Each structure stands twice: as structure tokens, then as C-alpha cells.
Amino acid sequence: MRRQVNPGRLFAGARSTGFRPASGRAASGRLKDRNDYAILRRSCKKLGFSEVIPDMSLQSRKSAGLDQVMTEVLNAHRALLLSDDLSAAVMSVLGKVGAAAGVDRVYIFEIHNGSGVALASQRYEWVADGIAPQLANHDLQNLPLREAGYSRWLDSFLAFRPVYGNISEFPETERPTLRDQGILSLLILPVFVSGTLWGFVGFDDCTCQRAWCDAELDLLFALTITLGQVLCTSQKSDADAAAVASISLVGSMLTVHAATLSETPMDALVERTRARLGATVGVHRYFAEHGCGSSVNARQLFDFLLAHFSDIHSCSRDQAAARRIDIEIAPLEVAVSVALNLVMIVTEVVATLSERCEEGAQEGPPPADVLTISLAAEQRRAALVISARGNCGVPQPLDGMAHMMLRQLIEKLNATLGSIRNEGELLRLCVPL
Structure with a gap:
């Protein structure tokens, strides 16, 4: 006769650092998370069970870290x-x-x-x-x-x-x-x-x-x-160097944030870091797919990353809201390192805006939000402008994490902050080409 066992029933008293039997009495001390199921499976086989049915809570535990x-x-x-x-x-x-x-x-x-x-x-x-x-x-x-x-x-x-x-x-x-x-x-x-x-x-x-x-x-x-x-021992491209430098910056900023922003919840630090790494991975993917040399078409890159920006901009609270991002990027050829840093700047502002919307959420469906990202040539410089309309359209001060990150990125670009010209503008940046 074929017998089955659900490990969730045997380990009903699971804790974050290990499992205990349902009786509450530890059989042989706590087990390491990555080994608990393997040990259970071997034990069940010794007891004559022919199959172990994985409990979905265990899957969640293994994916939760x-x-x-x-x-x-x-x-x-x-x-x-x-x-x-x-x-x-x-x-x-x-x-x-x-x-x-x-x-x-x-x-x-x-x-x-x-x-x-x-x-x-x-x-x-x-x-x-x-x-x-x-x-x-x-x-x-x-x-x-x-x-x-x-x-x-x-x-x-x-x-x-x-x-x-x-x-x-x-x-x-x-x-x-x-x-x-x-x-x-x-x-x-x-x-x-x-x-x-x-x-x-x-x-x-x-x-x-x-x-x-x-x-x-x-x-x-x-x-x-x-x-x-x-x-890889072969020659690395400018795109590879830019991506590696970006990951280094993300890691350094997480360390700085954790040490200096004591009042910032750790969850906020983690979410911002994930957004930054997601931007770096997205740009690296574009470079790999399109075989970029030392420069990249800014319009094509930002169009490719629209889903990334939209994911950050979408707050879970307002599934019924009509929120969107408009991309108005000129087809400028920019150095790959410049392109990546521009993407990181946009990611930072969009992430901050999304978090502020979440913090200030009111009950009931919020009005529609439109975030516009534009990049246009102005003589020998490019003007990056981020503006918003709707519930999140009132310019708000950036948080400490954003200020620290933007300062690093602006220095890398040798860029300057421009004066706000129009209602709803959140950021205006002049970047040398």
C-alpha cells in the first residue's frame, strides 16, 4: 500500500530559524532551513513512506529570504x-x-x-x-x-x-x-x-x-x-564596465544608508536597493541584446526599460487608478556609462515618488497619475526632465536615500541641476554630451 505524508502536518510548529515537531518537543535540536526538508524526506523513507508531498509553506520559506x-x-x-x-x-x-x-x-x-x-x-x-x-x-x-x-x-x-x-x-x-x-x-x-x-x-x-x-x-x-x-579573460566592453561600476555604487550606497539613515526602515532600504539593481540588470540586458559598443541610442534604451519604470511607479494600493509613464526621449547617441547613470537617476526619482504616494494614500480610488520622462538636446548638453500630474503631481522633497544617490550620479555625469520651469516638474538636470 502506498502511503503519503505531508511535512506541514509533522512540522506544524515551524519557527523562522528551524522546525519543531507538532508536539513542541524538539526531536534533535533545530535544523538548518536548507536541510530540513531533505532530512524529513530521508526520515520518512526509513519509516516506510514511499512519497513525501511538499508543503507550500515550505516553498514560501525557501523563497522568502x-x-x-x-x-x-x-x-x-x-x-x-x-x-x-x-x-x-x-x-x-x-x-x-x-x-x-x-x-x-x-x-x-x-x-x-x-x-x-x-x-x-x-x-x-x-x-x-x-x-x-x-x-x-x-x-x-x-x-x-x-x-x-x-x-x-x-x-x-x-x-x-x-x-x-x-x-x-x-x-x-x-x-x-x-x-x-x-x-x-x-x-x-x-x-x-x-x-x-x-x-x-x-x-x-x-x-x-x-x-x-x-x-x-x-x-x-x-x-x-x-x-x-x-x-572571462577576454577584453571587457564599456557596457560591462558601466554595469559593474553601477553594482559597486549600489552596494556602497546601501552600506552608507544603513549607517547614516537610522530612522529609515530597513524594508525601505531593501526595496530601493532592489529597484537600483533591477535598473542595472535591465540596462545590461539591453546592452547584451543590442551589442552596444561605446554609445547607445537613448530613446531605444528608455523604451526598452519602460516596463521597469512602470513597475516601480505602480503602487499596490491603487489598482483601479490609471497610472502611466510617458517617455519623451530624443534619439540621442550617448556614452553607455552616461546612459546607465541617467537610467539610475530616473529610477531613483520614480522610486521615491512611488513611496511618497504610498505614504500619503487616502481611502478610495486616487485620481489618475501621469509621470513624464523627457530627454532633449540643448546645444551641447542634454536636458533630463521628470514631471508629474495627478495625485502624485505635487513636487515633494526627495528623501535622504535619493539625495545621497543622486549626488553620486550627478557627479559621475558632471551634470548640474537646473531651475524648475514648469508646474509639476520634479527634476531638471543638464548633462554634458
Whole structure:
């Protein structure tokens, strides 16, 4: 007779740092989060249960540590750029990020050419306790991706798209090798250097199925930018250098904010940092997809990032409100570093505006909000203007986080703040071209 057990019933008294049995009496002390389900599964097998049904609350626990993932990604950025022992630093980083993300295995593959065939070879791997390592698996060296049934993966990578989900929902041709490794769910992110696919980073969950959220993808995509910078020995592009510098600035500002803005809630610091990293990842993706050299078309870049700005601008409180962002960007060719810093400035203002709208929300549907972002040439300079109409249209002072970040970005651009000319203007910035 086939018996099943739901771990949620066995561990009804779960706490944030570990699980206790429903009786409240610990069986053998507290367990580490990333191992609790694996230990439960092995114990159930010994007791004769043939299957363990994952409880969705466990999935939520494993996906809830986004703050810790963000911290470890930024710590990894600093550690990788400063390390004298790259191999040791990479292994340490994979372990810390993997533990924070609640996964069981993290690995790096390099994609290389073999007689015109795209081959993938595993270079690094970290595994949690009780998980079988795969670094010595010969099948994962010189693996011909298309010929082995992973054309979908390669096509997604080349389009700068991740591959993720539960293995049970993957095409049948992809499942055998993944099942042999004990994988139930995975996330694979491409690594691009100078607009060329270098390889990919993978995150395996071998203990339960899970849903990967957009915030996780953005944070872990930021890690791929750093890994590409340190692992690839070829010449890096201006776009790569700009993205790496942006992540460094985001990490530094989080440290400064946490030390100096004692009255700012940690949740606010985290949300602002996520928005900043999301902007950097979005710009890096555009650079990779469009093969940018030393300059970029500002209109095309901002059109590409409209969804990013809109996501920040949309407050959960006003789902019924007609909120939108209008992009009025001239087709100016600007240096990639200038373009990225302009995007970061817009992200900062939009994030602050959205938070202020949330704080001042009134009951009932608010009036429509329209945020306009414009960039136009003025002689040898470009004028960046951000203005708003509607419920959030009254200019409000920027918060301390925004002031600190904008000061850094304005200095990098050698820009100057201009006088407000029209009603509803939030920011006017003159940038040398």
C-alpha cells in the first residue's frame, strides 16, 4: 500500500530559524532551513513512506529570504572583485548565495565552441549537505547543448532569457539528465560578456518544487554580471564596465544608508536597493541584446526599460487608478556609462515618488497619475526632465536615500541641476554630451 505524508502536518510548529515537531518537543535540536526538508524526506523513507508531498509553506520559506539574497549578492560582488584567489572566492560566493536563496546546488558552466558545436562544461559547483555533487560527472563536460536536447535552453540564453521552473513541467527530452541529478526545480541564468554568451549559472532545488519570482531573477542576474567580469579573460566592453561600476555604487550606497539613515526602515532600504539593481540588470540586458559598443541610442534604451519604470511607479494600493509613464526621449547617441547613470537617476526619482504616494494614500480610488520622462538636446548638453500630474503631481522633497544617490550620479555625469520651469516638474538636470 502506498502511503503519503505531508511535512506541514509533522512540522506544524515551524519557527523562522528551524522546525519543531507538532508536539513542541524538539526531536534533535533545530535544523538548518536548507536541510530540513531533505532530512524529513530521508526520515520518512526509513519509516516506510514511499512519497513525501511538499508543503507550500515550505516553498514560501525557501523563497522568502530575498533580503538575504540581496545582501549576499552585493557581498559577492565586492569579494570577487577584490580577491587574490579567484577560485576560492567563487566557491565561497556560490555557497553563501546558494544558502541565502534556499537552493541545494549552485554551479557555473562555460559555453565553448567545438567544431562549430556549442559545448557546455561545468567549471564550479557548490552543494548543500546531503546533496550529491556533479562536478565529477563526465556527462557534464563538453555537453553539446542542442544535440543533447537542450536547444530551448541555448535559444533562451542567446535571447538573454532565463530558463526556470519545475522539472515536471519541462519538455520530456530535457528531463532524464535533470532527474538523474535529483533536481525538482531549477533556475538557469545566462552570463554575457561584451555582448557575447560566455556561459550560465544554475540554481537547483533538489528538495521541493518552487516558484521563482521576478525579484529573485533580478538579484541573481546581478550576480552573473560580476561573475562574467571576473571569470572571462577576454577584453571587457564599456557596457560591462558601466554595469559593474553601477553594482559597486549600489552596494556602497546601501552600506552608507544603513549607517547614516537610522530612522529609515530597513524594508525601505531593501526595496530601493532592489529597484537600483533591477535598473542595472535591465540596462545590461539591453546592452547584451543590442551589442552596444561605446554609445547607445537613448530613446531605444528608455523604451526598452519602460516596463521597469512602470513597475516601480505602480503602487499596490491603487489598482483601479490609471497610472502611466510617458517617455519623451530624443534619439540621442550617448556614452553607455552616461546612459546607465541617467537610467539610475530616473529610477531613483520614480522610486521615491512611488513611496511618497504610498505614504500619503487616502481611502478610495486616487485620481489618475501621469509621470513624464523627457530627454532633449540643448546645444551641447542634454536636458533630463521628470514631471508629474495627478495625485502624485505635487513636487515633494526627495528623501535622504535619493539625495545621497543622486549626488553620486550627478557627479559621475558632471551634470548640474537646473531651475524648475514648469508646474509639476520634479527634476531638471543638464548633462554634458
